[in-house]
Amino acid sequence: MEVEKLGDEAVEVLSHYLRVNTTNPPGNEAAGASFLGDVLHDHGLEYRLLEAAPGRSSLLARLRGSGEGKPLIFLNHIDVVPAEAEGWQVAPFSGEVSDGFVWGRGALDMKGMGVMQLMAFIAVAREGLPLRRDLVFLAVADEEAGGYAGAKMLLEKYPEELEADLVINEGGYALTDLVPGKPFFMVACAEKYGLWLRLLQRGQGGHGSMPTGKGALELMVRALARFLERKRPLRINPVMQAFFTRLAEFWEILGPYREDGKLETLMRVIEENHLDAVPALNAVLRDTASLNVLHAGNKINVIPDRAEAFLDCRLLPETEAPEFLDFVREALAGEGLEIDHFQDMERSPSSPWESVAYRTLEETILECYPDAVVSPFMLSGLSDSRFFRARRVPCYGIIPARLRLSDLPRIHGADERISLQDVREGVVFLRALALRFCA
Template identity: 35%
Template sequence: MDGPQHQGGAPGVAAEVVDICRELIRIDTSNYGSEEGPGERKAAEYVAGLLDDVGIAAEVVETAPGRANVLARWGGAGDRDDALLLHGHLDVVPAAAEDWQVHPFSGEVQDGYVWGRGAVDMKDFDAMLLSVVRARQLAGRVPDRPVVLCFTADEEAGGHQGAELLLRDHREWFEGCTEAVGEVGGFSTTVRGRRLYLIEAAEKGMAWMRLTARGRAGHGSMINDDNAVTRLATAVARIGAHEWPVRLTPTMKTLLAAVADLAGTEATPENAEELVQEFGGAARMLGAVLRNSTNPTMLGAGYKLNVIPTEATAYVDGRFLPGFEDEFFTTLAELTGDDVSVDFVSNQPPWETPYDGPLVDAMTRSLLAEDPGAVVAPFLMSGGTDAKHFNKLGLRAYGFAPLRLPEDLDFTALFHGVDERVPVDALEFGARVMDRFLDLA
């Protein structure tokens, strides 16, 4: 696929961001969490081509057939040896075209938005990064700080075919990295008439679990006090109905203090849920990071209506806060009971990075330079990103994909949602902010 064209010297840092985002969306990289799907190879080749085109040597690393990642080194013109990792993923969750107003892989521009699967998660950030890097490279504005550019496969299924294998088999690429920036963060919400930009500084841990109960098979018409379905259903009901207590991490204390200041009050554990409601639609996401959570998602048992099966299974999506891992797993064991076994499909730890230091200052200053009068604060992400893997390097990780959004856009609902879209002017804003950030980082 041909890359965006430029004429007459280096384009502005935002000149290509919309075109690159559209092209990436048009490359279907749906990740079904299995061997099905197209993989990321075509998108990886497109990204590598954009980098190679401006003289940045890029390497496509395939971790399984069709599962491709892109790695490149850039910058380092000065005497700094503390590298910055900038990472984004190339895969997207699947989309059913019949549910959308526009085709999810069309990359259409309509009503001032770029539409399509990945417009928010996260081909928008990939496009911002590529647009800025290409423009700066062509203009000779290479950062003094060494930068590792990394575009990964499989993030939407836990990163096991992407970031996890890159760290295991290609760790040399990340030597010297001390800080990392990727998704999700830097987007604006509006609280009491003020734009508040949220920078991700923490993530809940992820426990994707398969629960299994075994019992005595038999005829459905007979008495059976050893029924696997009953045993499993009882445990699942306990897990799904459990009310986890509010627990505030340092990141959320900082965010709620900022919101309380805008609301003219003080933040306490008792009014935490009330303060989160100030975020409107974003409260769905931010409300989920006030406590641990366990949501049953799938059930399976049996093969005929009048046959009691030997085995019944269920899947539970568990998420746990940094610092509250022991409470989560102890409580989970009590809720599950002794007669139901638990196997982990994926078990990844939470992380939390202190919200201070030069990199946080660089993110804040770059946002405020483009949007004076805004408020910038950290937040804890309810979902998972590749930062869970890169955090194993011991670096400081943040989510920073800057977008200035309209107040009436329910942005967090677009993550994995129908009619995913991003404003054109938000993409251009993000590219300008990223350009400033690279000058300051």
């Protein structure tokens, strides 16, 4: 079958694509975009390069439909995060194929998905069926640095080119050990938003031999320690409640909630079993703050009069930023710390999971992966979906790679890899999805 041949080609293409170093910064996505363009060209298909800045290209290819519906966009990003060879079993930009996997930075996040989408796009093109809406393949620059030279810029510059009824992007994977024997397809329908804070503490400088307890660093450390003790309240939002409802079909621990379906029962079960002690669950059940940068002092015998810290705060979509800032101010009050709210990472509405589009996605997953469980989920991080969701375009984030929980650190970590089976089946799945929406 034709599509199987494309699956083999997908493995080959991915192995080469992983050798194109698109580490961001600086990105150099032009090299990745021209690589993808060559593959399209080899299959007789056209594309456009959209440039945000020199070297920062995105690529768009379109199969025209009748216009009955707005397009379906297959969205992926070309750039990857840095990789140090140390700690890897293979060279991170080797694209090595061994032990049933393609290895390399970007295999999971998200060149693997980019290639699956590309080959599915090519499969649909070769079938030549009449389409009722356009199918768009969109590979963008700069996702890993916030999307400002990628998706965000493209939506501002080419809004009519990027009109869509639906976007399929990254955001979730299929976890294999949440429910034994059943890959759990976590479809990202929402994401948290970021709020970045810079804290400045001034204090009394002096000689290290004569401590006063009023040095900037000591004041700041004490204030931050108090702050980090404070937890934001647990909050189960609708998308996470939908996730737990699905999970409750399989997890005995959620039995009481399965029986009565009440939010307060779910809350009690989560609290009693300390499920929020799992960082991945904590991150989707409350607002969080991570203290990631601290600058103070430069000499062992000098008390610094100035200290600066950066807090990476991630807020549930339901949280109002001013209310969160009040919480921070109140928790840090007393020592004259200045709080500078220097950047918001865009808040976006969730995409519906009780819609025809979501159901179609779910049905296609179940058809291609008969053992699967499909559930809506919220991403604790950020993705380019937020720019589309802000324009009310439904976005679903799912990379059809079956992973164990212990594989998750490979994303942005060492030994990133994707199985050959996942790549091949992913092409079949995305082709089927495109045909369901477009044909």
